[in-house]
Every structure is written in C-alpha cells, then in structure tokens.
Amino acid sequence: MQFALSEEQTLLQDTARAFVDKHCPPELAKEWDETDHFPWPLWKRMAEMGWFALPYPETWGGGGGSPLEICLIAEALARASLDVAMAYVGTFIPGLTIHRYGNDEQRERFKPGLLEGEYRIAVAISEPDAGSDAAALRCAATDEGDHFVVNGQKAWCTGAGLPGALIAAYVRTDPAAPKHRGISLLLIPNDLEGVQIRRTPTLARHLLGTNEVFFDNVSVPKENLIGPIHGAFSLLMSGLDMEKTVMAAAYTGVAQSTMDEMLAYSKQRSQFDRPIGTFQALAHPMADLQTEIDAARLLAYRAAWMISAGQPCTREAAMAKLKCSETYVAAARLGMQVLAGHGFATESVMSFRWRESIVATISGGTSQIQRNAVAKSMGLTTY
C-alpha cells in the first residue's frame, strides 16, 4: 500500500497552496463572501494555471489529470473557503458531462470555453418539491420542432445569476414516462428571454450565489440538448461519484485550514498565564479533530483512487462526502469554542468558517442521503 504522493503530485499540491496564499487567502475569501463578490480575476488565474483543462483527456487538449490530482487542487483551494473550491469544481463537473455525453459538434463548440474556463456552468436539478428526490423534478420542456420550450422553476441553483452563466438544466421532456425516465439535459444561457433569476438570501456561499430560476416559455435550440432525449437521469447520476469525491477533498481542505487557524490561535492566546492550547480541555479535542481530518482525507483519496482505477465507488464516495462534510462542521464548531469571543466577532475568519460550514451536510446530497447509500451497499435498504 502506497500513501505517499508522487513527486509531480507533491509539486501540484505545493503550487496550489502557494496560489491560495498569494491570490485568495481566507481573509480575502471572507471579504468576497461578505460583499457577494465573484472574483473574476481569480477565475482567470485558475484558467492560466491550466486547472480548468486538467480534468479533460490530453487527447482532447486537456491536462489529463487524475481524480486524485483534481482532489489536491480542490483541497488546496478550499483552504481559502469552500465556496472558492466550489467555483472550480462546480464548473468542470458539468463540463465533464458535456464532454462525455455531448455529440461531436457540441464538444467542438464548447471545447474552448470548457478548457479555458470561459463558462460558468450552473447545474439546475433541484426544485421546490424535488430536493433529495431529484427524479421527482417537474420543470418541463416541450418539443417544438427545432427547439424546446421550457417552463417551470428550479431552486438552489448555484452561480446561475453570474454574468454569462450557462444553466445546465435537467428538465422533464416526457411527463408520461416513469419518473427516472423522461428527463433531458438542456444548456440554457441565463440571458435568454423568459429566464428570470432571483437570488435567495443565504447564511453563506455568497461568491457564487444561490438562486431560484424561473423559466417562462424559454426557447432553447435543439442543439443545446446534451445526451439522449429522455435519458438524462443516468447523466445526472454519472457525475455524482466524482463530484462527491472532489468535494469531499475540498471539505478536508477547509477543515484542515480551520484546524490550522485554531491551533495557531491556541498557541498565541494566553489565559491564566499559559497558552490556552496547553489546557487538556482544548488540546485533546484538537488532537481528536486532527485524527478525524486525517481519516476523512484518506476516505476522499481512496474514492479518488477507485475512480482512477475504474472501480465503482458509490459507497466509498458517499462515505467520503458524509465523513468529510461532517468533519468540517465539527472543525468549525470546535474552532468557535477555541477562539471563543474572538471567533464570535464577525471580523474573525472563524466566524466565516462557522457560517459557511452549516450547509456542508446539506448541499451536494445531505448526510442522510449519504447514509442511505452506505446502508444500501450493506444490504439495508431504508426507503
């Protein structure tokens, strides 16, 4: 068994960490969040590093990066904030779907934008009445010959309101079919007539923004249909293991950053004439947390390795998402206790960690959904 990163991977990790230190330290990520600011220059710098191209095969002009290497970047970016990592991951995941299921014409059309990060792709699956049960979605597209007409509403659509965003909308094209069938994937530019976007006030994740999207007789050309008509549910599911795995790595990155911040504070802050970190009441929980973070990281790396090896990893990706997201929440909770009053003041990065962590066990599949998947793999079908 080999736990060490290769020389190339170590270099990638060091580069990504230096990138964060230079271009998006946590204090800056917090400021962006508080001002609802999407950092386009950062986006361009990621593109210059070649990171948007990394997940695609070299034969297509991509970087040919393995899932583990993508995890290393996501983990490093999340040291700034989970939202910064989301801005990266949330683009190439739907991009990979286009690459994998699009036809030759679509691949060529979207290639420059995908490889150079020109698109901000916002995935629209959830609806007010279709959250964990994604297949219950009702937003409808009717076939009008050379185009579809889309009507309905999407919820929790991250990044849909950013200028030039493409909405990757899963829509019902066959209402008569069983719910897992009859779903198609359409790419809908967010400035098409009839698209209305309403930002939802949220506790955090303000870089990309969370939105409701309303489609009112929106005409979408047929050439924006990705994959088979009525057959997009498998597309939706196909990227989930990769998404969960990379996001799991991101959660360990932000959890580790949170750990590092509380550790530094506990060494610097003195009460009762000694650094507070030397009190066992704080030292032991921090030791426990570091153990949890290391365990979580190994779960994420294992799932990444399994994807590389072409092995099915629905169970392992679910375990990784479950453990890593809950570890971030635990880290932020302990960080708030270690930093105490300083953490509670909004000037502190820790207050931002806490605010941002709350949604970790909800977005990208709730902890309950991940537990269902793990239980199912154990022969325990709970629903």
Next chain:
Amino acid sequence: MTATEVGTPGDPSLDLDLDRELDSFEDQAREFLEAHVPRTAPATAAWGVGDDTMSSYAKRSPAAEHDRIERARWWKRLEFDAGYGWITGPTELGGGGRTADHLRRYGELRAAYAVPSTNVYTISLGMVAPAILQHGQPQIVRKYVTAMHRGDLIGCQLFSEPGAGSDVAGLSTRAVRDGDEWVINGQKVWTSEAHHADVGLLLARSNVDAPKHQGITAFAIPMSLTGIDVRPLTMMTGGTEFNEVFFDDVRLPDSYRLGAVDAGWGVAISVLMNERALGTGDAFGLGRAVERLRMMASMPGLRGDDPVIRQQLARIITNAACIRYQALAADGRRKAGLPPGPAESVFKLANTEALRLVAQVAGEMLGPSAVADTGEWGTYAWGDLILTVPGMRVAGGTDEVMRNILAERVLGLPKEP
C-alpha cells in the same frame, strides 16, 4: 409535647394570614396587569402565527431597536410606580419591602400576560444594581439603584477585555489614584447593551504589584464621562448587542468605588454568580426553541416521522425537562435565602448544550430552508439560533470554565496543573 403558642413560628394561623395577604397582593397585581397589558394569546404558540424570531442576537433595524428600548422603559416605569418593579427591594429606596413569595407570585402571574420584553435590563438589574447596592457608598446607591429599578437608567458590566476572557482576573485596564479621583485607561470588550447604558460596573487594575486577584478595584462609572468611547461589534447574525468600550484618561471620583481598594475580585465573584443565576428560568430561550421544534415535528414534510429525528427529539425533550427541574431547584435555593453557587454553572452548561442539539436537529429537519431564506415562516429564522449557539457557549463563562468550576468547586477535584 406542648401546643404551639399562638403568634410564634409554627403557628398555623400565621400561615393562613400570610396566604390571605399573598392572595390579596395577587388580586391587586392581576388588576394592574389587566389594566395595562393583554393576556398572552394561546394562538401565539401556533405554527405560522406571530413573530418567528429565534435568537435574541438577531439583527434589528434602528427603528426596531428604538422601539425595543422605549417599550421596555415604558413598562419598567409603569411596573415600578405601581409597586411591582422591585418587589423585594428596601422601601427606603422605593422597593416594595415584600418577600420572595410575593415576587414569585407576581412572576407567575405576569407570565400569563404579553408584557414587553425587558431583556435590556437583564444585566442592569441582575448584576449591576445588586453590586452597587451591596458594595456602593450611600450617595452612589441613592443615585443609581432606584432609578435602575424604575428603568430610567440602564447598567452594563465592564469585565472582559481582549486579553482577559475566561481569565477575568488577568485584566489590564488601569485605575490610577490621583487625589480624590481615579484615572482610568484601557479597553473592555463583549459589553452587552453598553451603547444604551448610563452606568457601568467596572473592574480595573489598581495595583500592578499585587497578585492578580488582589490588585483589582471595582467601580460604578457613568458612561457619559469624557474619554469613554463605545463601539458596537457586529455579530454573525448582523445584530449589534455587544460593544467594545475604550477608556482614555477617564477621571472618576473615588466616591464611585465599590468596596475596598484592591478588593474588587470579591465584588466580581458575587456578580459572576449572579450572572449564572440569571440563566435560570428561560433566559436562554430553550423552552421556546423546544416548543417550536415540537411543532415542526408535526408539520408534514419536516421529517417528524423519521425514526432518527424522533429519537433526537425525545432526547431533547427529556433534557429540557431535566433542565426545568434544575431551574426549580435553583429557585428553591434562592427562596431559602441561599446565594447562587457553583451549581448554577450546571444550569448554564446544560442549557447551552441542549440548545446546541436543538439547533443541530432543527438544521437536519429543515435542510436548505434553515440556511437560505425561502420566505416560509419559522424556517430561516432558525439560522440566527444556529449561528449564535457558539456565542452562547462562550458568553458568561465558556463551557470549559463551567466544567472547571464544577470539577473544582462542586466535585472537589484538584485544580488543573
């Protein structure tokens, strides 16, 4: 065995007299309440009805903040002038001179009426006024205590500093004697309601050569003095309950000193015990939060039928019941004339731990609605509580400090090395 003499302790006729007097007091108090405030409508406990605010740290508009203070002030004055504002206080200071039983009867009665929130006075009357009354010089007691109980003046507690949180005795704000005055320099932080306060209860270092617990002096300090600068702190909820307070060559007459020079730590201990005792009742909002959670569990689609959630709810309701019984025991101690003690720390710790679980389960039940505002009543409002639970675990003594107090003073364990 001889029969109890009439008019001596144990004489049943005395108990009857007291009961009649209490009943008469209660009748008059009910008349007062009926005349000024409506009864609490049972409907306010229904889903979707009324204000769905879940945290006292929630963000308020300037107008709402002004309204909160003015309504509280109106009510305190009305209550005081009618004889119910300081029921157990000494009559020479405007108090009612009555017993703890009168206070309890009135408290129980008042709970059935929709009186305005008076939480702006919680620290003022629970900590600052008792300290001035107990340790202040007569003219300072006369200047402040009655006016504070009438709600005319608001007090704040000036203990914590950037470098002195859990270790309050490590404070470094200086008080230097200059003739009949003291010159104060330094900074305080986490001062609740300082932006509304007229008087502060200040701890300052008066002797840098003495051991840290022995070089502190307590003062009552008018917050309008030249050199005092109050700056609100913004919390995660957007609320501005807390403040930083800066002292720059503030001159304070010695007559404002509370207790002896360098003996302020004793004042601080009595105040801190009172602070933890403030937590009995539903000061943390646990009862309200549990009730809201119970209502949520009966709402369709909010996972009240999920076995895991149901078990957590059962645990929460059991914990809340235990905490309620603990509060009753603490009330019993107070009625018996016993001072608040280290066991009050159990109450604070239990409350914040229970609220942590309540917030966690509410988050699990609501999912995205707890973190993003869909406009639905009673959902996003939980976000304020979820955000502020960490603050509750820190304010008024961190969980770790509470556990140290329990370990050392209740269980008698040796001090941590």
